[in-house]
Amino acid sequence: MPPKKQEKLEFSGILDIRQAEDLHNTFGNLKDGKTNIVLDFSKVDDIDFAVIQMIFSFSNHLAEKKRQLILKSVNEKVSGRFNLCDCKSLLQEN
Amino acid sequence: MMNQFKETFKEEAYELLGNLEDLLMELEDNPDNPDSISAVFRAIHTIKGSASMFDFEGIASFTHVVESVLDGVREGSVKVSKELIDLTLISRDHILAMLNAESDSTPEFEAESADIISRMKILTGEEAEDSASSGTKASETEKEEEAVEKTFRIQFKPDENLFLSGTNPLLLLNELEEMGEYACICHNESIPDFEVFNPEVCYVSWDIYLTTKKTINEVKDVFIFLDSRSEIDVSVISDWQNVLSSDESRKLGEILIDKGLIQASQLEDILNSRKKIGELLVEQGIVQESDVKSALEEQKISNSIKQNLNTGSAATIRVQSAKLDSLVDTVGELVTAQARLNQLALQAKSSSLMSLAEQIERLTADLRDNTMSLRMVPIGTTFSRFKRLVRDLSSSLDKNIQLITKGGDTELDKNVIEKLNDPLVHVIRNSIDHGIESSESRREKGKDEMGTITLDAHYTGANVQLQIRDDGQGLNKEAILKKAVEREIVSPDAQLSDEEIYNLIFMPGFSTAQSVTSVSGRGVGMDVVRKQIDALNGSIHIKSEEGVGTEFSFHLPFTLAIIEGLLVRINDEKYVFPLSMVQACMELTREERTSHGKKRLVEYRESVIPYIRLREIFTEESDLPDREHLVIIQTETSITGFVVDEVIGDHQTVIKNMGKLYKDIHYITGATILGDGSVALILDVNRISALAKVEEAGE
Structure with missing residues (x-):
């Protein structure tokens, strides 16, 4: 089967509860498509658990529709945050 | 949203600083009470943690020093003295000033912080600020070396509204991770599908296994500023020194579980299949069956009380007082509108409309009482x-x-x-x-x-x-x-x-x-x-x-918003007495008016009391009606009769201020709007009663 098309989202700065609502809307607009979603974290400095939890929910939602959520270029600090709360499975790049 | 969190932090900090003042007074009275010491420490620790989280750097760095000193008190190395209480109160005022200011990191605040810190250093005889890094650190290190390494199981189930209080659980996990060997299991089964996902709700809980030389209190302190709705359970799952030195032999089941040969649930199944303690005790004739029943009931009640207490602590919310004031105003308007509805129903002579009006009156009264109780x-x-x-x-x-x-x-x-x-x-x-x-x-x-x-x-x-x-x-x-x-x-x-x-x-x-x-x-x-x-x-x-x-x-x-009143009429004007002060209503006949000569006295419950005619105070010029009514008012110092033309009945009185123009009008404390849209004045019965006493003395 040919690989699915990807849509890429680029984030920057600190992703935390302040952006949670905007991110929720952004993900909400993508939830019914057919592409995989790539989140480019190369410019993300830090992340809080409210956002990690949302990514988890969004990732599960896509997986049920045979789509994938891919986190790319996650720096060490942000990666440490995912490990800290036992959500490292989200970081497995495809 | 960050501003909202900062405001929430400020509200909580104001409350904590208010409490801190009381706690310090208590501590001064009971300097050796560990509960008082812990409570003071907790308040400062919470402020420090939250201030740091919301970028109040000035407050965070200053409270860090105060916290270090209070930690010394907790550990017994710093004595509670009047000077310490003084300095902590000054620190509390300083934190409050920083909180009230636009910025908490001005040069003036920094200078004040430095001054207080240096006084604290002198007082404690050590470098308080440096205690975390130098002198005290050394003793801490020694203590750590002596301390026994333990493994803690920390079950952390955050309140679902955790994010709304601005708390990021990752910071707590990070603090734990820095304490020792850390492993974390996330229970994420409750995270819902994205279709129904709410980004402001925290859905997960964690089991954390931490092996550290820290004490259980130090581990618990990580969660010290979480509110009671989050569930935190910290328990020691292995304490090897205790195991080795313990006189008690370890139970077979525990050893088998520790070795991984059986699961805890398997052991539980086996234990459940055995007879219960109560049954065995009754069988052996050690206690009566009724004794066991009674003990079980006691256990049930105590569990129930505990459960209720837990529910109670979670059943409170914080509401802005302006919102409460607005609610009271709205209820006041509703009470006035309901009085109007009653009036219209009476005029329409419609039984169904009257019935509806009565029903709404009952509901309004309930709503009024509940609303007023919120502001008490x-x-x-x-x-x-x-x-x-x-x-x-x-x-x-x-x-x-x-x-x-x-x-x-x-x-x-x-x-x-x-x-x-x-x-x-x-x-x-x-x-x-x-x-x-x-x-x-x-x-x-x-x-x-x-x-x-x-x-x-x-x-x-x-x-x-x-x-x-x-x-x-x-x-x-x-x-x-x-x-x-x-x-x-x-x-x-x-x-x-x-x-x-x-x-x-x-x-x-x-x-x-x-x-x-x-x-x-x-x-x-x-x-x-x-x-x-x-x-x-x-x-x-x-x-x-x-x-x-x-x-x-x-x-x-009790309140300045809505009171129960007694509505009366003098000529065409209506007035309200606070019902709580009304003792009785009675008729004043022509005979009674003259029974004490010129003296305005009337017999009431086997005594003679003075009365005052309100129409004379409010200059109502007209002939006296044949029948007058007397409202007997009990003030703090006297009982006085107030003569009116007619007693109309009780009235839910929404108090309206008279405005500055009327500030010099005596004998009136406010006004209220009646069902027909007219205004009734609320009487200042204390002042009028004093007038009656003067008249009585004059006569």
């Missing part, structure tokens, strides 16, 4: 502020004074309580400055060297009585009278009762103080006290005995 707060919150006032002022005047509070759980409308602060400050200051003598003077008089001020609140009918008593030298009647004559307030030959003499101190600019101090004695104060209590529709009474002490009694209504 215990007066103890105000009392506690005065502990600091008494402590600081008595210290500055070199007097030894304690404050005793009683009836702190007596509830009043928060708006009444807020307006009570200034009058109370004035009276307490006067007691400290002029009332209570110096220790030497008290000793000479054979009194206890420690002076006492008592704040005592209690319900009296539908009002609240607040008494401020001191055991000082009492009011000097001669000095007050002399001053009043000098100022031509009273004539030299005036015959005044004790209370009338005492009431002279409420005259503007009146003071008998020999010297003006920074505390009191300028004669601006007591007249303001009277005005402020009047504005609350309350009254003040003074009792005093020379050499023994003075008592000020404030009589206050």
Whole structure:
């Protein structure tokens, strides 16, 4: 089967509860498509658990529709945050 | 959203700083009480943690130092002394000032912080700020070396609203991770599908396994500033030193589980298949079956109480007071509209409309009572502020004074309580400055060297009585009278009762103080006290005995918003009495009017009381009706009859202020709107009763 098309989202700065609502809307607009979603974290400095939890929910939602959520270029600090709360499975790049 | 979080932090910090003042007073009284020490530490620790989270760097770095000192108190290396309490109170004020300012990191604040910190260093005899990195650190390291390594199981189930309080659980996990060997299991099964996902809800919980030399309290302290709705359970799952040194042999099941040979659930199944302890004890004749039943019931009740307590602690929410005020205003409008509906239903003579109006009236009354109860707060919150006032002022005047509070759980409308602060400050200051003598003077008089001020609140009918008593030298009647004559307030030959003499101190600019101090004695104060209590529709009474002490009694209504009233008519105008003060209504016949000659007296319940005709006060010029009605009013000091044309009935009275234009109108405290849209005036019964007493004396 040919690989699915990807849509890429680029984030920057600190992703935390302040952006949670905007991110929720952004993900909400993508939830019914057919592409995989790539989140480019190369410019993300830090992340809080409210956002990690949302990514988890969004990732599960896509997986049920045979789509994938891919986190790319996650720096060490942000990666440490995912490990800290036992959500490292989200970081497995495809 | 960050601003919202910062505001939430500020609200919580104000509350914590308010509590901190009380806690420090308690700690000063009980310097060895570990609960008091922990409570003070927790308050500062919470402020520090939250300040750091919300970028209040000035507050965070300063409270870090205070926390280090308090940690020393907790560990016993720093003693609780008056100087320490003083400095901690100063620190508390400093944090409050930083919190109130636009920025908490100005050069002025930094200088003030540095000054307080250096005083703390001198006081504790160590470098408090550096304690985390140098001297104390060394002893901590030694302690850690001696400490036993333990593995903790930490079950952390955050409240689902955790994010709304601005808490990021990752910071807590990070703090734990830095304590030792850390493993974390996330229970994420509750995270819902994205379709129904709410980004503001925290759905997960964690089991964390932490192996560290830290104590269980240090581990628990990580969660110290989480509210009670988050569930945190910290338990030691292995304590090897204890295991090795323990006299008790380990249970077989525990060893098998530790070795991984059986699961805990398998052991539980096996244990459940055995007979229960109660059954075995009954079988062996050690206890009766009824004893077991009783013990089981006790267990059930105690579990139920625990469960209720847990539910209770979670069943509170924080609401902005402006929203409550708005709700009360709206309910006031609803009460007025409901009165209008009643009127229309009566006019329409429609039974179904009347029935509906009655139903709405009942619902409105419930809503009104519930809404008013939301604004009722215990007066103890105000009392506690005065502990600091008494402590600081008595210290500055070199007097030894304690404050005793009683009836702190007596509830009043928060708006009444807020307006009570200034009058109370004035009276307490006067007691400290002029009332209570110096220790030497008290000793000479054979009194206890420690002076006492008592704040005592209690319900009296539908009002609240607040008494401020001191055991000082009492009011000097001669000095007050002399001053009043000098100022031509009273004539030299005036015959005044004790209370009338005492009431002279409420005259503007009146003071008998020999010297003006920074505390009191300028004669601006007591007249303001009277005005402020009047504005609350309350009254003040003074009792005093020379050499023994003075008592000020404030009589206050519960609320200034909606009251039960008695609606009456005089000619075409309507007036309202506060129903709580009405004792009875009766007819005043022509015969009774003349039964005591010219004296306006009437017999009531085997005594004779004065009465006053309201139409004369409000200059209603018309002939007296054949039948008049008497409303008997009980004030704090007297019973008086008020003559009206007609008693209409009870009325839910939404109190409206009269505005500044009417501020000089006597005998009226406010107005209310009736169902037909007309206005009824609310009577100041205390003042009118006083008028009746004067008339009675004059006759």
